[in-house]
Amino acid sequence: MPWSDNSDTGVKPGQKPGGKPGPWGAPPSSPGPRDEDQGEANRPRGDGPRRPGPPPSPPDDLVALWRRLRKRFEDEFGAMGPGLGRRLIPALIGAVIGFWMLSGFYDVQANQEGVVTTFGAYSRTAGPGWHYHLPVPIENVEQIPVTTVKQTNIGSRTGDLPKESLMLTGDENIVDVAFSVQWRVDDARRYLFDIKDQEDTIKAVAESAMREVVGRSTLTDVIATGKAKVEAQSAALMQKILDQYGAGVTVVSVQIASANPPAEVVPDFQAVQSAAQDAQSAINQATAYSNKVVNEAKGTAAQKERAAEGYRQQVIAEAQGQTDAFNAVYAQYRRAPAVTRERLYLETMERVLGKSAKVIVDAKGATAPIILPPDVFRPRTPDATQAAPTPDQSSQAAAQPAQPAQPAQPGAGQ
Amino acid sequence: MNRRSLIAAAVVLIVAVALLASTLFTVDQRKQAIVLRFGRPVRVINALGENNPGLKVKAPWENVVFFDKQNQGLDADTAEIIAADQERLSVDAFLRYRITEPVVYYTSLGDDATAHDRLDRLISATLREVLGSANHTDIISGRRAQLMQQATDEVAAQAKAERLGIQVIDLRIKHADLPEANAEAVYQRMKTERQQMAAQIRAVGEQKKLEIMAEADKEATITIATADGDAARIRGDGDAQRAELFAKSFGRDPSFAAFYRAMQAYDTALGQGDTTFVLSPDSAFLRYLKTGPGR
Numbered sequence: 001m002p003w004s005d006n007s008d009t010g011v012k013p014g015q016k017p018g019g020k021p022g023p024w025g026a027p028p029s030s031p032g033p034r035d036e037d038q039g040e041a042n043r044p045r046g047d048g049p050r051r052p053g054p055p056p057s058p059p060d061d062l063v064a065l066w067r068r069l070r071k072r073f074e075d076e077f078g079a080m081g082p083g084l085g086r087r088l089i090p091a092l093i094g095a096v097i098g099f100w101m102l103s104g105f106y107d108v109q110a111n112q113e114g115v116v117t118t119f120g121a122y123s124r125t126a127g128p129g130w131h132y133h134l135p136v137p138i139e140n141v142e143q144i145p146v147t148t149v150k151q152t153n154i155g156s157r158t159g160d161l162p163k164e165s166l167m168l169t170g171d172e173n174i175v176d177v178a179f180s181v182q183w184r185v186d187d188a189r190r191y192l193f194d195i196k197d198q199e200d201t202i203k204a205v206a207e208s209a210m211r212e213v214v215g216r217s218t219l220t221d222v223i224a225t226g227k228a229k230v231e232a233q234s235a236a237l238m239q240k241i242l243d244q245y246g247a248g249v250t251v252v253s254v255q256i257a258s259a260n261p262p263a264e265v266v267p268d269f270q271a272v273q274s275a276a277q278d279a280q281s282a283i284n285q286a287t288a289y290s291n292k293v294v295n296e297a298k299g300t301a302a303q304k305e306r307a308a309e310g311y312r313q314q315v316i317a318e319a320q321g322q323t324d325a326f327n328a329v330y331a332q333y334r335r336a337p338a339v340t341r342e343r344l345y346l347e348t349m350e351r352v353l354g355k356s357a358k359v360i361v362d363a364k365g366a367t368a369p370i371i372l373p374p375d376v377f378r379p380r381t382p383d384a385t386q387a388a389p390t391p392d393q394s395s396q397a398a399a400q401p402a403q404p405a406q407p408a409q410p411g412a413g414q
Numbered sequence: 415m416n417r418r419s420l421i422a423a424a425v426v427l428i429v430a431v432a433l434l435a436s437t438l439f440t441v442d443q444r445k446q447a448i449v450l451r452f453g454r455p456v457r458v459i460n461a462l463g464e465n466n467p468g469l470k471v472k473a474p475w476e477n478v479v480f481f482d483k484q485n486q487g488l489d490a491d492t493a494e495i496i497a498a499d500q501e502r503l504s505v506d507a508f509l510r511y512r513i514t515e516p517v518v519y520y521t522s523l524g525d526d527a528t529a530h531d532r533l534d535r536l537i538s539a540t541l542r543e544v545l546g547s548a549n550h551t552d553i554i555s556g557r558r559a560q561l562m563q564q565a566t567d568e569v570a571a572q573a574k575a576e577r578l579g580i581q582v583i584d585l586r587i588k589h590a591d592l593p594e595a596n597a598e599a600v601y602q603r604m605k606t607e608r609q610q611m612a613a614q615i616r617a618v619g620e621q622k623k624l625e626i627m628a629e630a631d632k633e634a635t636i637t638i639a640t641a642d643g644d645a646a647r648i649r650g651d652g653d654a655q656r657a658e659l660f661a662k663s664f665g666r667d668p669s670f671a672a673f674y675r676a677m678q679a680y681d682t683a684l685g686q687g688d689t690t691f692v693l694s695p696d697s698a699f700l701r702y703l704k705t706g707p708g709r
Contacts, residue, residue: 117442117443118468118469119440119441119467119468119469120440120441120442120443120445120467120468121441121442121443121466121467121468122443122467166591166597167591168554168555168590168591168592169555170554170555170556172551172554172600172603173600173604174592174597174600174601174604192444193443193444193484194484194485195484195485195486196444196482196484196485196486196487197486197487200487201487201510204487204489204508204586204588205586207588207589208508208586208587208588211587211588211589211590212558212559212587215554215555215558215590216555216558241584241586244583244584245485245510245583245584246485247485261604262601264601264605265601265604265605265608268604268605268608268609268612269608271608271609271612272608272611272612272615274612275611275612275613275615275616275619276615278615278616278619279615279616279618279619279620279622280619281619282616282619282620282622282623283619283622283623283626285623286622286623286624286625286626286627286630287626289626289627289630290626290627290629290630290633291630293627293630293631293633293634294630294633294634294637296634297633297634297635297637297638298637300637300638300641301637301638301640301641302641304638304641304642304644304645305641305644305645305648307645308644308645308646308647308648308649308652309648311648311649311652312648312649312651312652312655313652314652315652315653315655315656316652316655316656316659318656319655319656319657319659319660320659322660323659323660323662323663323664326663326664326671326674327663329674330666330667330670330671330674333667333670333674337670341670341673344673344674344677345673345677345698345699346699348677348680348681349680349699351681351685352680352681352684352685353691353699355685355686355687356684356685356687356688356689356690356691357689357690357691358690358691358692358693359690359691359692359693360692360693360694360695360700360703361692361693361694362694362695364694364696372692376690377690
């Protein structure tokens with residue numbers, strides 16, 4: 001506005017300039033622009049205390065400018081004469097109204113629904129795109145995301161919320177559950193109008209439902225095997241409750257982010273794990289032992305059977321050889337039995353006695369035992385270190401060497 | 415025209431605006447409004463069951479109070495409940511309700527803060543009564559849903575009897591937890607349970623280990639014994655065949671066979687040079703030594 005040009009001094013007519021005495025002394029609360037005498041008369045004086053050392057010319061210029069502007073203002077507004085003033089005011093009003101009307105354009109994103117109210121009353125729901133509603137005091141719009149899935153976290157580990165995440169299970173254990181609920185608005189109108197504090201409601205319902213389900217489950221169900229079941233059941237229960245409230249919300253899923261025993265008992269749970277591992281390793285050790293022992297036994301068994309088989313083949317082969325030899329000798333023997341016998345006997349004795357120490361004693365008629373010198377019994381072969389037979393051996397026993405006996409051991413080879 | 419008429423126009427405008435401001439009001443979709451004439455309710459706009467929010471008119475000397483029309487929640491204070499079996503539980507519950515008779519609500523309760531106070535007391539009394547007659551296991555798990563339904567009905571009946579102008583939709587237990595001291599006891603029990611479980615698992619592992627090892631030893635023993643048996647049979651078979659061979663061959667002349675075999679045996683047994691023979695001159699070998707060239 002033209003008359004506010006005097007603000008180039010840094011002080012608007014209505015303002016108190018920072019606690020210092022104003023250029024007009026104590027300014028009135030709203031000095032109207034039409035207080036012409038005051039404004040014009042005080043202007044030059046007023047500059048003094050505010051700006052201690054300005055050159056003289058700018059105030060003169062300012063005064064001149066001010067006068068010019070005043071004149072123009074009076075031309076337009078006061079006199080209402082022909083010229084600019086006639087059209088400026090309606091133009092200004094028109095512009096304001098225009099802007100006001102334009103403020104009614106709004107954009108609904110692809111994932112949203114726009115709920116339009118007229119004086120607070122529901123009037124319509126707008127789909128994605130650009131729309132228009134009557135400007136603000138009359139109509140208003142609230143854009144509600146309907147396809148976007150929202151997530152509410154409960155008992156998240158980031159916050160220190162032990163109360164929110166500790167739950168009692170059906171078998172009276174305490175479990176630490178952090179979970180999240182994915183949900184979306186499926187009826188924007190109901191969501192907006194029928195239920196108060198929507199997100200808090202969803203959170204409270206989620207907690208209640210989860211606790212009810214956990215309260216029906218066992219600890220092992222919650223922390224291990226039945227997680228999916230707990231999730232599905234609490235999602236269904238949540239949906240049921242929210243439907244009962246007419247919340248216009250669809251529960252997409254409930255996800256257990258973590259379900260653990262409380263910190264106080266975690267070491268004992270880990271101890272169970274390590275016990276299971278210990279047990280497994282004991283079993284593995286035993287299995288390794290079993291494999292070793294059984295296979296070794298099989299090996300030993302095979303060895304024994306092979307050895308026996310070897311023995312069998314050996315004795316048969318040897319017996320075969322010996323009997324063949326006997327048969328050959330026997331064939332010759334049959335031709336001259338007596339001579340052959342005699343010869344065999346003498347040849348054998350020759351070989352046997354030829355290598356051995358011999359004492360020939362004629363004990364017939366002897367009354368006292370015959371004492372033989374000990375070196376007689378010393379073996380003639382150097383490697384034979386066996387103790388000699390007892391010295392008081394009776395001569396009779398030694399005198400009968402040729403008793404044929406059944407062979408108990410396989411004889412030495414021919 | 416000009417200045418005077420301008421001022422007159424401004425005055426008219428201001429009066430009009432003031433008049434409009436004191437007669438027009440909007441009722442939000444979410445609210446129900448009671449129009450009060452000198453503090454006395456005269457009519458309700460957008461009450462539950464009717465749907466007429468929007469721009470409304472009243473006399474300038476009337477004023478309006480608004481109450482929620484929505485399903486709203488109230489978090490009750492945590493209540494310490496003693497269950498029928500003397501276990502303590504700290505219970506958090508929340509109530510869902512709706513103001514159905516705003517005039518009654520307004521006259522009996524006045525404002526939301528008072529209403530919350532009143533409902534809070536009602537809830538904790540009801541929870542004490544309903545949950546106090548159940549065992550704590552029922553509260554935690556077994557009959558939780560039934561108990562909540564029972565408490566809901568109870569609170570609804572009370573609210574109706576006390577004419578609070580509200581309709582109770584649901585009373586739900588949010589938390590039903592053991593107090594700190596009892597929680598400690600539960601932790602202790604969980605710990606011992608786990609320790610016992612760990613010991614059990616270890617023992618079973620050890621047992622299986624011993625079983626497997628014993629089984630292995632047994633199998634090894636059987637395998638070796640079987641092999642020993644087989645080996646003995648094979649050896650016996652060998653010996654038998656040998657005996658048969660010898661019998662067949664030597665049986666043709668047992669006397670000579672015995673002699674022949676004895677000679678072989680002497681050779682082996684006595685012919686090593688480690689035997690000292692004490693011979694009598696009467697022996698067969700020395701026959702000629704004694705008798706000389708003989709006959």
